Amino acid sequence: ARLLTDAVNATLTVIDDARGMQRRELARYHDVAASTKRRGEGIGFAGVGIKLGLLVSREVITETRRGATHVATRWHLASRHRAPWKWTPPLGLATTRGTAVRLALTNQLSPLLDAGYLEETLRRHFEPLLDASFRDVLRRHYPNGVGFEIDGRDVTQSSAPDGERVPIAIRIGRRRTPSVVGSIERRASVPPDREGVAISTFGKVIKRGWEWLGLAPAVHGRISGLLEAPDLAACLTLSKNDFIRSGVRGAAYLAYRKAVQEAVSRQLGEWGDRNDVEARPRMVRLERDLERVLEDLADDFPLLRALVDRRAGGR
Numbered sequence: 001a002r003l004l005t006d007a008v009n010a011t012l013t014v015i016d017d018a019r020g021m022q023r024r025e026l027a028r029y030h031d032v033a034a035s036t037k038r039r040g041e042g043i044g045f046a047g048v049g050i051k052l053g054l055l056v057s058r059e060v061i062t063e064t065r066r067g068a069t070h071v072a073t074r075w076h077l078a079s080r081h082r083a084p085w086k087w088t089p090p091l092g093l094a095t096t097r098g099t100a101v102r103l104a105l106t107n108q109l110s111p112l113l114d115a116g117y118l119e120e121t122l123r124r125h126f127e128p129l130l131d132a133s134f135r136d137v138l139r140r141h142y143p144n145g146v147g148f149e150i151d152g153r154d155v156t157q158s159s160a161p162d163g164e165r166v167p168i169a170i171r172i173g174r175r176r177t178p179s180v181v182g183s184i185e186r187r188a189s190v191p192p193d194r195e196g197v198a199i200s201t202f203g204k205v206i207k208r209g210w211e212w213l214g215l216a217p218a219v220h221g222r223i224s225g226l227l228e229a230p231d232l233a234a235c236l237t238l239s240k241n242d243f244i245r246s247g248v249r250g251a252a253y254l255a256y257r258k259a260v261q262e263a264v265s266r267q268l269g270e271w272g273d274r275n276d277v278e279a280r281p282r283m284v285r286l287e288r289d290l291e292r293v294l295e296d297l298a299d300d301f302p303l304l305r306a307l308v309d310r311r312a313g314g315r
Helices: 023-028 049-055 115-125 132-139 230-235 247-270 276-298 302-307
Strands: 002-006 011-015 057-066 069-075 085-088 098-105 164-170 180-186 196-201 204-209 223-228
Touching: 002 115, 023 057, 023 069, 049 057, 049 098, 115 204, 132 180, 132 223, 164 223, 164 247, 180 247, 196 230, 196 247, 223 247, 230 247, 247 276
Parallel strands: 196 223
Antiparallel strands: 002 011, 011 098, 057 069, 057 098, 069 085, 164 180, 180 223, 196 204
């Protein structure tokens, strides 16, 4: 993907070289929560992101090219409830195939016009795509790889950590290949925004820290980690910044979280950095959440009843 900033005209242009859209797909793209993507096959399945771009833009120009189709639209927010659009001649932003989106920003001092801010945002939110250790697990989703370019300059791969890094591979169910891969690392100090374990899906970091995992290391500011779980894309909420906590998808997410929690807790124990006093109550709450979901599903799926039992002491 290429990102181009223009401070004079206050525009940010994002261009990809994916498959592009047909004319009818581009027309549907303007509908609220409409998308050609399917849940579980990637992130951004609900088509919400571009609608958020309208909130910070005077207008949005979208140009797409696929085969003989080369069309473009001009779109703007007229009121809180109206966002009219119309067909417009292509500007030549998409030169081969793919889609280009140009945001004409309302704020000429927007950080979206700052190349440094854009690079930091890409590194923070798409860290696995810029880390060579995730190349194998992401290859089946991105066979040609993913690269970023900002104002003609490539965003390079992340440098190797300067601490102790331990790889983590977790298998869920009877799968032969790991469902979750990544690493956890210990350093002399970790920046506050990097502390804790991050979980990503399809290369997009969804959550980061300790709170979502229900763990607390004995010493803060030393440990960080990054784990990639592509199958969790099916459990994303519409805003893709969290996971569904109820129903079948909620049960899947809680099962993944429990497996990650056990693996990370085990490594913290090997490092002598596990805070059992704080971690146990949170683990108990996680177990109760998982049990509650399984109980709710047991009426429709009787075989799940075997996973929920009563132990001595009422647990």
